[in-house]
Amino acid sequence: MRHALAARLSAATLVVAAVLLPSAAHADSRVTVANPAGQAKVDPTYATTLTVSGSGFQSIKGGHGGIYVFFGTVSPGWQPSKGGATGKDYYYVPDSESKDNQGFQRFVAFPGSDTASSANGGTMSASGGWSTRIVVPGATFQTYDRAGDVHTVDCRKVTCGVITVGAHGVANAHNETFTPVTVGSLGAAATSTPSAAPTAVATGPAATADPSAPAGPGTGSGPRPAGAAALEVDRASAVAGNVLAFSATGLPAGTQVSAVFDDGAAGAGPFLAGADGSLAGVITLPADTGAGTHELRLYGVAKPPSVSFAVQPAETTAEVTTPAAAEDDDTRAAWLFAGAAALVLLVAVARLGLRGWKGRRRAA
Structure with missing residues (x-):
């Protein structure tokens, strides 16, 4: 009996130990950040290239998406898996989602993902590295x-650093991290080109830009365009309710701008100018836009470029009865009338015949 009790206690101890001890198969996700000098530090004036490495992330073979790697700042409870939202709980440097973007954002794909072809940050290993x-x-x-x-x-x-979140709108708490960095002068050895970032100063991630400061990144010490900024639209697609394509040239390299239609009737952005000062984008025109001349303007530079163009009313499809269709309707009506008349005549003849048969029967 003692031996049986001891055996049961030993088995129970093993079960408890198996439940309480953490599994070694799922290590916590970790991120390391290093500039060319090996420091987790960025220069305040010049652009800094950071090498970012991760380990212990949840790697889903053949899974949709992967992770985004951003640089920005976060607030408590910022994680998307906890309801955090970009532009409210965390902010990051905007960039296009194209593979050949400016390098401010990277997309690391899951191994074998259906979106791996668009990854510009490599592929995650099976072990989460x-x-x-x-x-x-x-x-x-x-x-x-x-x-x-x-x-x-x-x-x-405010504290800034490297942010990782699930890509393509997939919230994954295991892959959400924030790794802080410091700000300080690094010297030419650890930096690259002069910064094209805005020079306005704010008090935090939710603060409005200082109205006395330059309006955009091109008004400070960053690269300047060769000529004045110009804006053009695809006039053939300027129809109410349609998507309107536009393009701009002569912007400061790296400028972030937003497109505004008719002083706020519609907006889109942000859009980022390339190294040559050009960009392209689209904006949806409101369906109730009236026919006539309207304006599109880009905000984010000292002298926002604008363009005026004609907008056509929304296309409507009205049912039109062609002469041939009308003739067909008249012919069909005539045949229906003739058929109905023949049926009435047939019923009348049948009734007369029935009356005659009944009369002969009574006579008989």
């Missing part, structure tokens, strides 16, 4: 909130 490089434009950058308003983040006043 990955490595990529991102560009930090400087200590300050402009970003947008949930309402589309422009804000300036100053990493000398």
Whole structure:
């Protein structure tokens, strides 16, 4: 009996130990950040290239998406898996989602993912490891909130760092991390080109840009365009309710701008100018836009470029009865009338015949 009791206690101890001890198969996700000098530090004036490496991430073979790697700042409870939202709980340097973007954002794909062809940050290993490089434009950058308003983040006043989240809208708590970095002069050996980031100073990620500061990144010490900024639209597609394509040239390299139609009737952005000062984008025209001349303007530079163009009313499809269709309707009506008349005549003849048969029967 004692031996049986001892055996049961030993088995129970093993079960409890198996439940309480953490599994070694799922290590916590970790991120390391290093500039060319090996420091987790960015220059306040010049663009800094950071090598970002991760380990212990949840790798889903053949899974949709992967992770995004951003540079920005976060608030408590910022994680998307906890209801956090970009432009409200965390802010990052905007960039296009194309594979050949400016390097401010990277996409690391899951192994065998259906979106692996668009990854510009490599592929995650089966064990959850990955490595990529991102560009930090400087200590300050402009970003947008949930309402589309422009804000300036100053990493000398708030804590900034590398953010990782699930890509393509997939919230995954295991792959959500924030790794802080410091801001300080690095010298030419650890930096690259002059920063194209906004020079306005703000008090935090949700602060509005200082109206006395330059309006955009091209008004400070960054690269300047050769000529004045110009804006053009695809006039053939300027129809109410349609998607309107536009393009701009002569913008400062790396400029972040937003497109506004008719002083707020519609908006889109942010859009980022390339190294040659050009960009392309689209904006949806409101369906109730009246026919006539309207305006599109780009905000984010000292002298916002604009263009006026004619908008056509929304196309309507009205049912038109062609002469041939009308003739067919008349012919069909005539045949129906003739058929009905023949039926009435047939019924009348039948009734007369029935009466005659009944009369002969009574006579008989």
